[in-house]
Amino acid sequence: MQQLCRLLVGLFFVLAIGPLAWAQESRRAVLFINVQIFDGKSEELITGHDVLVEGNRIRKVAPRIRVNRPVTVVDGQGKVLMPGLIDAHTHLMAVKSFDEAIYRYEPTYIAAVATETARRTLMRGFTTVRDAGGPVMGLKRAIDEGVVPGPRIFPCNAFISQTGGHGDFNPSMTYLSRHFAGRLDKAYLFGWTITADGVGEVRKAAREVLRSGASQLKVMGSGSVTGAHDPLDVVEYSPEELRAIVQEAANWGTYVMVHAYSDAAVRAAIEAGVRSIEHGLMASPETFKLMKEKGVWLSTQCLNYTRDVDEFGVKMPPNVVAKFREAKRSADRAYRLAKRIGVKVAWGTDLLGSLDVHNAQSLEFIARREYFSDIEILRQVTSLNGQLLALCGRRSPYPEGQLGVIAEGAYADVLIVDGNPLEDVTILANPSRNIRLIMKDGLIYKNTLPRRGAPQRRVRSPASNVPPR
Numbered sequence: 001m002q003q004l005c006r007l008l009v010g011l012f013f014v015l016a017i018g019p020l021a022w023a024q025e026s027r028r029a030v031l032f033i034n035v036q037i038f039d040g041k042s043e044e045l046i047t048g049h050d051v052l053v054e055g056n057r058i059r060k061v062a063p064r065i066r067v068n069r070p071v072t073v074v075d076g077q078g079k080v081l082m083p084g085l086i087d088a089h090t091h092l093m094a095v096k097s098f099d100e101a102i103y104r105y106e107p108t109y110i111a112a113v114a115t116e117t118a119r120r121t122l123m124r125g126f127t128t129v130r131d132a133g134g135p136v137m138g139l140k141r142a143i144d145e146g147v148v149p150g151p152r153i154f155p156c157n158a159f160i161s162q163t164g165g166h167g168d169f170n171p172s173m174t175y176l177s178r179h180f181a182g183r184l185d186k187a188y189l190f191g192w193t194i195t196a197d198g199v200g201e202v203r204k205a206a207r208e209v210l211r212s213g214a215s216q217l218k219v220m221g222s223g224s225v226t227g228a229h230d231p232l233d234v235v236e237y238s239p240e241e242l243r244a245i246v247q248e249a250a251n252w253g254t255y256v257m258v259h260a261y262s263d264a265a266v267r268a269a270i271e272a273g274v275r276s277i278e279h280g281l282m283a284s285p286e287t288f289k290l291m292k293e294k295g296v297w298l299s300t301q302c303l304n305y306t307r308d309v310d311e312f313g314v315k316m317p318p319n320v321v322a323k324f325r326e327a328k329r330s331a332d333r334a335y336r337l338a339k340r341i342g343v344k345v346a347w348g349t350d351l352l353g354s355l356d357v358h359n360a361q362s363l364e365f366i367a368r369r370e371y372f373s374d375i376e377i378l379r380q381v382t383s384l385n386g387q388l389l390a391l392c393g394r395r396s397p398y399p400e401g402q403l404g405v406i407a408e409g410a411y412a413d414v415l416i417v418d419g420n421p422l423e424d425v426t427i428l429a430n431p432s433r434n435i436r437l438i439m440k441d442g443l444i445y446k447n448t449l450p451r452r453g454a455p456q457r458r459v460r461s462p463a464s465n466v467p468p469r
């Protein structure tokens, strides 16, 4: 009878709080043994240490960790354990070019494809991204709630752009802005862009974007390669407007990142107090020196400018081709200068387009090798990007733990890889083969480690930590 009662009580719990019970099961502690550790910073692998994950944090990194309660043991087979990767410049919602995504396709189609883009991003080993513009908040919410798999997202949400600037995608060449015609642009309605002119408007735009949950602001500060209207060399926004946006961000406890190519635009952004320059390819040596002096980040992307026009998998209009070639001519010089001067360089990709285009993300590891050493690239994509993302302070969506490092108290975003990335970082360019285990927030999303070696102590199966699909 007593047994029957227990069974019925047990059944009640399974039926009534099944999902909760499941979540607790999936949050079971994980002990990584038999691994060599790249901690995100050191050029030497740490050997002879285990890593204990409890909940969504790394609790302990030490030799021979003993745990006297149920734990899932993962035998790393002597492979390298490292932090999850961070991409500091993505556009997860840009599954088409910006203007197509805004004006041609249904928002539900864009969201559906973006959901798959996010899943694949995570499965390439990217456990965190800084999303540099686009209406990503709903996708972020669904990922954070565990509804769909994807990386952590530091969202910028809507771009802030002047009329005719890089964020003004309106294809109409007649004067139809809401200011004069009273008509709302789809780019504003769907949360892609706020076009704002003058100090008063940019302050309001900044406040709207911050209200939407952005962890930092993205401002369009110069002409662009893919913009609908602006030549590459133009400066966008006045110093007063830029300063006003920076001040609004600072009042909210965060910072501004600026899209800027031309030297004048990069310099104006730095002088206005911007913390992260996106692209920055045409900056002069003096401007790079100023960047270094003020501790401003160069958030740039090598893959985009080591490729040729026909290697993108999309057909570029003639005016875009011309602008692309102009930017490409500056890229090589800019990367070498930035390295020589010692500017802090972030790791990012800025890919816009189909799933296939986004699939090229990991090739950035190959492109960067032309300019940076393997350890430099590894630090960029882990601990340095982690530092950059932390500039948003308490506005971070994930404020409790560090990102991009294997350290006690850091978030449990962990990879196990085949080969030693310190000797050959390009192993990360083939994630489906070489990334054997992906853990994000303490949950294992992929594990293709062979099930042999050390006995799996007190464990049902390593798969018991796998999150819901």
Ligand SMILES: [Zn+2]
Pocket (backbone or CB within 6 Å): 089, 090, 091, 132, 350
């Ligand atoms: Zn971008």
